[in-house]
Amino acid sequence: MPIDLKKALGATALATAILAGSGSAMAADLRVNIAADPSMIDPITYSELIAGQVISNMYESFTAIDADGQVIPALAESWEPLEGNLGFRFKLREGVKFHSGREFTAEDVKFSFEELLRPGNKAGLNAPYLDVVVGADAMKDGSADTLSGVTVVDDYTVEVAFTRPDVLFPIYPIYLFDSGIVEEAGPEWYNKVSAGTGAFKFENWSRGQKVELAAHADYWGGAPAIDGVEFVVIPSPETAMAMFETGDLDVMVVDGPSMRRVLGNPELKERAITAARAQVRYLAMNSDLYEPFKDKRVREAVCRSLDQDAMIAGLYSGAAKPLYGQVTEGVAGYNPDLPKIEYDPEKAKALLAEAGYPNGEGLPPVKLSTTEPNKNQHLYFASQLQEVLNMPVDVELVERGTHLKSINSGQTPFFAWGWSAGYPDGLYFLSQLWYSDSPYNRGWKNAAFDALIDKASMTADNKERYAIYHEAEGMLMDDWGTCPLPVSTLMATVRDGVSGVAIQPFGLVPFADVTIAE
DSSP: OOOOHHHHTSSOOOOOOOOOOOSSOOOOEEEEEESSOOSOOSTTTOOSHHHHHHHTTTOBOSEEEOTTSOEEESSEEEEEEOGGGOEEEEEEOTTOBOTTSOBOOHHHHHHHHHHHHSTTSOOOTTGGGGTTBTTHHHHHTTSOSSOTTEEEEETTEEEEEBSSOOTTGGGSOOOBOOTTHHHHHOTTGGGTOOOOOSSEEEEEEETTTEEEEEEOTTOTTOOOSSSEEEEEEOOOHHHHHHHHHTTSOSEEEOOHHHHHHHHTOHHHHHHEEEEEOOEEEEEEEOTTTSGGGGSHHHHHHHHHTOOHHHHHHHHSTTOEEOOSSSSOTTSBTOOTTOOOOOOOHHHHHHHHHHTTOGGGTTOOOEEEEEOGGGHHHHHHHHHHHHHHHOOOEEEEEOOHHHHHHHHHTTOOSEEEEEEEOSSSBTHHHHHHHHSTTOTTOOSOOOHHHHHHHHHHHTOOOHHHHHHHHHHHHHHHHHTTOOEEEOEEEEEEEEOTTEEOOOEETTEEOOGGGOEEOO
């Protein structure tokens, strides 16, 4: 459901407590699969989905997303806009303890922001949210050591001043952390301890095997009823399925290839929990690295060579929906009226010929890069492009960490990937993936599109802002800046005796409420 910003950004937000699970249960570790080693486990360099599954259980922001996918207060109890919408005054939750035992205060907010902007820290997804803060540029270029736009009013009140309005700022997932941690544990503290306020704290990382978290007894929402969480690294969906069936996993995140088996097994299907995934899937075509992609007709030909209906049936066992834009259904700002992208091989061939590449003649070879878990999808893409367009494309398998670095730095010419929403608003997809100055831009840039995104970030009225999203999204799709791909259903299975596990469009809800019965 859309967020009512006039209420959410008003002088008072509804206070919410996250209560820990209780009842007849014994403490134990919850065992959950992840498909690969996290690329990082700290809130500064955080920049990928698997890491986010772990980090979200340790770190919190001003707000959180509940089991229904709605924004709720977390470390901020309320907030109000400053004059001219040029910032916010946040009233912080009192009595919150870090994993170190120190109390969370406004000084920690200022410290967290500064560390995200400090040169050399290689900050990830959270840092761009701070670009609008007064003094951010001076922090980033090293000419200032403190962030002038953040004012500590008192221990539980902080003001954040902006250079321009940014109406969504309170809902951004900017993880806040302990200002005393560097002095206590050194500059690489994140490999030794955690510095968050979440329901679980870092205990151990056995590379390639598992990440272990322990319950935070002083959690402000109440101590978890379980001892901790083990995120077990299981790259193979088949292995994850086998471990779940033998009782070696308590929760199994179901990957695409396993959905058919789960949906076809009545016992597994009964244990499954699902949600419409707030994740866009897209095919990125970087024209800076592959000359033919500069021609709009080539990009359209590629998109019309792919059959989303066939993909949904063959790759996702029907547990997916087609996508024709870059905002997913269920996320605020979704446009249900975008035209369907028809699978049309004849038109695709004609477009390629018009662009000067009849029957693929003259197209240079190109690698379609991916990771092992996405191999089958990419083999389908390559097969279709070879069959329809005679395009010389080969699938290249790359180690996950290397692949992420390459696509995030704009060094991969052709790839398909997903992008999960960090907050429940369509601006996340449009600004993160396609805004020219985004560090995660996927190869299409347009100044008019950028201007619309800037305008949207200053528009508090929901209806007006969503209309801007629709215009920008239409501009992207009219230019065939990307090929949208089917959005799979988010699915997990939960073993008997485990309760309180919840899933929403943005993923599994942090496990503060989970119990495990004897």
